[in-house]
Amino acid sequence: MTDELDIANRKILAELVANARIPISELARKVGLSKTPVAARIRQMEEMGLITGYRAILSPLKLGLTHVTYMEIRLSDTRQRALEQFNAAIRLIPEVEECYMIAGGFDYLVKLRSRDMADFRRIMGEKISTLPHVSGTSSYVSMEAVIEQNWLSPEE
Template structure:
């Protein structure tokens, strides 16, 4: 992997993370190569799975999703079939921004975006608490985002 992530590829990735819509000709100028080798490197990194896609980043605040809550979720059953059912069900809830299986005093950590506390309460009661195998939850309301960004370290 280190052979693939040479200094030039790291520069290409950093530029793409900053602006995925950058024209290849501009990207080539910034990394000091011509257009063809840059395009080949990008294609190679896509084929290897280093670059998994390109997407528009939306502003949750501009969309009115100003309320962020983190939830600890505990399950009644943690056998593989139960975990698979829970995972599929939580993925179907659009307000769930992130969900991680945790080794510790609870089973999952879930980040939920909502309009306000009433909206969150509805999401929790009607969607998350009714998921398969959920035995309990604890919620933590975010007061302020101090650092909030996608993964950008190359």
């Protein structure tokens, strides 16, 4: 679908990712179109399912969630029912920021945010280790975020 996007749509998306609350008039000025075509393009991209919603992006640091851990999770059972049970259960853990099923030496890669190491240990003991079918984990603590972004370059 991104192959079908022209440069104007890419610019609109990049601006919306940077600031979803940008007024249409300012957005139109930044992308070099008038307000009506910009509004129509946004509506079309929403209808296409390219734009799925708008949300506030919170600062994990200001919320005290300074500890980032990436975890490999291995399951004892990878049949469809077991995967569905694990997926449903991990979605209920608010500290899990991202979770991906992986093809490789483990089954899931999880990004988890916590206040500190003690909070992480609590989450591990009370939540992660009790998830259905978990047979093992490996954790990697992030020392520094070099790049964290959610954007679409207008040139892509």
